[in-house]
Amino acid sequence: MRKELKGLVIFFGLIFLFPLLVKSPYYIGVLVFWGIYSIITLGLTILMGYAGQISLGQAGFFAVGAYTSGILTTRFGLPPWLGILAGLGLSLLLSLFLALPSLKLKGHYLAMATLGFGEIVHVVLNAWVGVTGGPSGFGEIPALSFLGWKLDSEMSFFYFTWGWVFLFFLFSLSLLKSPYGRALRSLHAEERIPLSLGVNVYFYKVFAFLWAAFYASFAGSLYAHFMTFLSPSSFTLILSILLVLMIVVGGLGNLWGALLGAGILTFLPEILRTFEDFEMLIYGTFLILVMIFLPKGLVSLRRGKVATGD
Amino acid sequence: MLLETKNLTRYFGGVKAVDGVDIEVKEGTIKGIIGPNGAGKTTFFHLLSGHLPPQKGWIKFKGEIINHLPPFERARKGIGRVFQQPSPFENLTLMENILISLDISNSPSLFTSLLRLPSLGKSEKEKEKQAIEILHFLNLEKKLHHFPSSLTHFERRKMEIGRVLALNPSLLLLDEPTAGLSYREKEEIKEIIWELKEKGLTILVVEHDMELITDICEEVVVLNFGKKIAEGSPWEIKNNPLVKEVYLGEEYASGS
Ligand SMILES: Nc1ncnc2c1ncn2[C@@H]1O[C@H](COP(=O)(O)OP(=O)(O)OP(=O)(O)O)[C@@H](O)[C@H]1O
Numbered sequence A: 001m002r003k004e005l006k007g008l009v010i011f012f013g014l015i016f017l018f019p020l021l022v023k024s025p026y027y028i029g030v031l032v033f034w035g036i037y038s039i040i041t042l043g044l045t046i047l048m049g050y051a052g053q054i055s056l057g058q059a060g061f062f063a064v065g066a067y068t069s070g071i072l073t074t075r076f077g078l079p080p081w082l083g084i085l086a087g088l089g090l091s092l093l094l095s096l097f098l099a100l101p102s103l104k105l106k107g108h109y110l111a112m113a114t115l116g117f118g119e120i121v122h123v124v125l126n127a128w129v130g131v132t133g134g135p136s137g138f139g140e141i142p143a144l145s146f147l148g149w150k151l152d153s154e155m156s157f158f159y160f161t162w163g164w165v166f167l168f169f170l171f172s173l174s175l176l177k178s179p180y181g182r183a184l185r186s187l188h189a190e191e192r193i194p195l196s197l198g199v200n201v202y203f204y205k206v207f208a209f210l211w212a213a214f215y216a217s218f219a220g221s222l223y224a225h226f227m228t229f230l231s232p233s234s235f236t237l238i239l240s241i242l243l244v245l246m247i248v249v250g251g252l253g254n255l256w257g258a259l260l261g262a263g264i265l266t267f268l269p270e271i272l273r274t275f276e277d278f279e280m281l282i283y284g285t286f287l288i289l290v291m292i293f294l295p296k297g298l299v300s301l302r303r304g305k306v307a308t309g310d
Numbered sequence B: 001m002l003l004e005t006k007n008l009t010r011y012f013g014g015v016k017a018v019d020g021v022d023i024e025v026k027e028g029t030i031k032g033i034i035g036p037n038g039a040g041k042t043t044f045f046h047l048l049s050g051h052l053p054p055q056k057g058w059i060k061f062k063g064e065i066i067n068h069l070p071p072f073e074r075a076r077k078g079i080g081r082v083f084q085q086p087s088p089f090e091n092l093t094l095m096e097n098i099l100i101s102l103d104i105s106n107s108p109s110l111f112t113s114l115l116r117l118p119s120l121g122k123s124e125k126e127k128e129k130q131a132i133e134i135l136h137f138l139n140l141e142k143k144l145h146h147f148p149s150s151l152t153h154f155e156r157r158k159m160e161i162g163r164v165l166a167l168n169p170s171l172l173l174l175d176e177p178t179a180g181l182s183y184r185e186k187e188e189i190k191e192i193i194w195e196l197k198e199k200g201l202t203i204l205v206v207e208h209d210m211e212l213i214t215d216i217c218e219e220v221v222v223l224n225f226g227k228k229i230a231e232g233s234p235w236e237i238k239n240n241p242l243v244k245e246v247y248l249g250e251e252y253a254s255g256s
């Protein structure tokens, strides 16, 4: 834990200095997205990297968080923190419904079930026009305020978001460094082994799903209040796949990998924009090269320095 | 009786892997299970540990029918099983492999864990101490922070025994604990089993090594094609004509 804390202080110190050095609201905005995606991947890596499950429906929980707090604050005038809590509650409930039948599924079948969940959410966002605004979405979502401080600039939202990334990182780290984390990591082996040692494998699988859904939903609520506008096109299967890619590129089963992967795949499209026609080609080549030469992700470049729970 | 089975039966399609087996295991004893390859010994263990449901019959442990219990609850009740094939947690260190089972009986709440309250550190320390004791007993304390991939086959075998001991079981199921080990390593396993018996553990052991069985077991059960064909002291079993025929038949078949 000590070692990780040192890394954390350095990393977050640099992040928090960023807006003071680079004053461009555009880049600060990109970093906000990095923060939001990081919250999702810090949860998802518990599910995929440690518990050895898969989810191709994480955009669904992101959407539930975003729309629940968006709708409740905009249409019903509820305070944002209530909207966020409602989103978290709904996401936990839905992930429970998704996780229980998924206990019997493995590999491809689990991937398909979670993918189906994401698609159902997407369909509902499009079709339930009266509530979600349908394909064209809805706007004018109120900004958040925090301790009387209105978060309506890129800069203020940046600090708010990264403050949460820091906390969520600490929570995931504490989880992994506890008996719960050990049990989650034991799920990587064939099920018969943890079962024979008294580990309630079913509980931990559901737990990992809930954990990942909680993070994604919270990130969704942040997203809603940052964008102040929501439409279904931001919550597609492509996003679910992108989130999985972030974890894999960064390094499966490593919290730093989740953070790093989210950063790289958030920044890469922004950087590649200057290459216009070649953008996708370079992006694809990058992914393939990482998978071939660094199958354990970018964190394997500095093994030893980044051992987080394994 | 600590363990009792009645008419325990498991088919795989047409194969009668375990066919109406009755056994009784008295507290504090070591019982051996022998039989040719494919006789149903491992399947019998699967039924006891709950990794497979039986089609017929019942299992009584500590006087209670446990047929309906999932494996993790049987483990918590005191049935500790070591598998025939190596089954380490590759992504956990030797120490953590042992801690996994210590966590079962001594784990702070999620709240305590996430906020890292002082009681978390206290229980972790306690468990680490217990884990080191177990590893010391198994002569493994030097490799505390090694991953299973850097251990020898023998060390991994012992680690798996240690992991199960950390559950503090009353019944130990060992499936060929000395397979693939050298003579000296076998002797060490034998010592371990003796010491465990002295501590009051009840042990059910599957083995092909007749010498080991003779040395450690009070009683032996012989399975063939899923059926119990003989039961008695090692001496009686060695001189049982039916058992001789089964084993001679096998030797004859594999020798030709
Ligand atoms: N999952 C399964 N599906 C189908 N048949 C099985 C399965 N497991 C075991 N069998 C069959 O059941 C019989 C008993 O197998 P089991 O593994 O219990 O034997 P064993 O006595 O442990 O043998 P060995 O000494 O080789 O370990 C064999 O004929 C085997 O092929």
Ligand SMILES: [Mg+2]
Pocket: B041, B042, B043, B084, B175
């Ligand atoms: Mg066997």
